Amino acid sequence: MTTTTSGPPAAVRSVSPRATVRLLGAWHTTGPAYAALADALRSAVLAGSLPVLTRLPSERELARALGVSRATTSAAYARLRDLGFATSRVGSGTVAALPRDASRHEVAAPPPAGDAPASDTPSADPTTPAADDTIDMSQATPSASRALHGAYTRALEALPAYLDGGGYAHLGVEPLRAAVAARYTARGVPTDPDQILVTTGAQQAIALLATTLVARTEHVVVESPTYVHALEAMRRTGARVVGVPVGDVEAIESVVRRTGARFVYLVPDFHNPTGRSLSADERRALADLVARHDVTVVGDETLTDVDLVGAGVPAPVVGDGTDPRLVAVGSASKSFWGGLRVGWVRADPQLVRRLAHTRQVLDVATPVLEQLAVTDLLEHRAAILPDRLAALRAQRDDLVDLLHERLPAWDVPRPDGGLCLWVGVGRPVGRALAAAAVTEGLRVSPGPLFTPDGSGQDRVRLTYTRPAGQYEPVVDRLRRAWERVGGR
Structure with a gap:
């Protein structure tokens, strides 16, 4: 394992081999085991489930926990370092990291012909709806109680x-x-x-x-x-x-x-x-x-x-x-x-x-x-809360049901409470999707906004504070934005 004696930051937390196995889940694919393991760890960093500055188990410990050879874990860690998702230094082992230019890991497939490419700051687009037609799904602020x-x-x-x-x-x-x-x-x-x-x-x-x-x-x-x-x-x-x-x-x-x-x-x-x-x-x-x-x-x-x-x-x-x-x-x-x-x-x-x-x-x-x-x-x-909660419950269900129907590949939870959905889109394009949504007249919040280290790149936050029955255009615009970043 290549190490450096200075430069990379030290770990501030550690994750045990057993916890790493739980975190990775069904990580093995039909390709090379080391590449599949590296990709699973990289996805965990991007999603925020493996926070940056976490010291990973040693190659030997992880190999034993996963039931693979040490050569597999060694090659996986080397791949993570090459991609910028891990650093190593004497005394700290291998530490999870984000690349200096994390946005390059959000690169999406080319958009459909004739569409402008999505970016973090969308340029003017003749197809962009007027400002008063923009739907804001970024604010978790319900309307006032009737009381x-x-x-x-x-x-x-x-x-x-x-x-x-x-x-x-x-x-x-x-x-x-x-x-x-x-x-x-x-x-x-x-x-x-x-x-x-x-x-x-x-x-x-x-x-x-x-x-x-x-x-x-x-x-x-x-x-x-x-x-x-x-x-x-x-x-x-x-x-x-x-x-x-x-x-x-x-x-x-x-x-x-x-x-x-x-x-x-x-x-x-x-x-x-x-x-x-x-x-x-x-x-x-x-x-x-x-x-x-x-x-x-x-x-x-x-x-x-x-x-x-x-x-x-x-x-x-x-x-x-x-x-x-x-x-x-x-x-x-x-x-x-x-x-x-x-x-x-x-x-x-x-x-x-x-x-x-x-x-x-x-x-x-x-x-x-x-x-x-x-x-x-x-x-x-x-006396006030029951009606208010019933309305919010209907709003949640309306949005969740439409997302399940029209974007079935996404990970859309049905939370027991709160005002928002933490939606997994399956690829590290949260920022690009939020930017494309603006072009479609929709404001959503990209996942990295809510993390201290820029992870959560495969997530967007959607709020359900609009009245029930108003989510059809929201999901239609969201689906078009998904197509802009190469989603299907």
């Missing part, structure tokens, strides 16, 4: 009690903090209002936590893929962002142990974008990890209410609520309406005060009227 008008009416009636003050409730108005605390208590986690900080949306809550708890150049751990704006918040701190497969607590612990990371961000319920939820066992393993390694875990529960099958979630990510290193973020945006711009943090009272101090340089406090409206919505939540 919103009544909530604002009652909020205006309650507002006079606050007009004699200055209007700045630095921690949030007391009725809302009490309502959020009561919601956690009802979910089995006793919570006092002094453990709640009201923020201007969940995005501000995430940014405040990152700014307060993460030092420049420190490692932070996120799931890959994950919420794109959380990635941005971590990067703005100057942190080194490391991705792990969604829900893989073992991988999180591996990164924490190898890098000394002290901050983990994840979406435990109806994950954006995959729709996956942590099991009860995974939540317990996460709490154990926190206790062993003194790491802060932030669980973004913005999507917790968007349960489309009625199964519920096992428990809040904060466990029994007694460990200050388990922190939760919530929001009214997906449950009621994004335009409310009201979110919150559930944390130890001392951390709540630190976060409130940090946010003084941003916006001082969240608008009082919106807080009162959200208080009312939370109080009527049990």
Whole structure:
């Protein structure tokens, strides 16, 4: 095995031989075994299931686990290095990587004659629909709850009690903090209002936590893929962002142990974008990890209410609520309406005060009227959510059924909750497909946008926040975009 003594980055996590076998699945084809193995590993890197900077098993270990010769694994690793999908250095073994120019691995077959080629930045095309005809499938933002008008009416009636003050409730108005605390208590986690900080949306809550708890150049751990704006918040701190497969607590612990990371961000319920939820066992393993390694875990529960099958979630990510290193973020945006711009943090009272101090340089406090409206919505939540969830469930099914019918080769899940589909197209052309979709008058999000290392190239994210019955043109445009990048 050829090695270098400097240059390639060191691994930040490792994957065991057994886990690699599970990851690869049925990898062997009719061609040379080494080429099939290399292609399977390369696809795993592009898909994000094998994150960049993961140390692979040794050639001997992997050969034994797969039941092949060491010559096969040696040749496969050599092929990965030649393609830029692995590096090797003394002391680190073989480490998964992405080529410097990853876009060359998205090259698609020539488009049909007469069509413009797809690119990351499409040029003007006379066939491009007018801007007002463009369908946006990139925003996971459902329309407002029909209960919103009544909530604002009652909020205006309650507002006079606050007009004699200055209007700045630095921690949030007391009725809302009490309502959020009561919601956690009802979910089995006793919570006092002094453990709640009201923020201007969940995005501000995430940014405040990152700014307060993460030092420049420190490692932070996120799931890959994950919420794109959380990635941005971590990067703005100057942190080194490391991705792990969604829900893989073992991988999180591996990164924490190898890098000394002290901050983990994840979406435990109806994950954006995959729709996956942590099991009860995974939540317990996460709490154990926190206790062993003194790491802060932030669980973004913005999507917790968007349960489309009625199964519920096992428990809040904060466990029994007694460990200050388990922190939760919530929001009214997906449950009621994004335009409310009201979110919150559930944390130890001392951390709540630190976060409130940090946010003084941003916006001082969240608008009082919106807080009162959200208080009312939370109080009527049990009556509001069923109709809202029924509509979202119909929207999900409409889109999924059409995709299964008209693009049957794609991997299209039917998630139990959340607002989006994490669609596998079977080839690393996510960016090219998203660019071609723009030409067809459709906006979708390419997979790499949601990963810290540019993987997920065989994926696109589709949201189902449009009314049911409006997805025929969406799928028709998506199918034409697929044809533009050589899909059939």
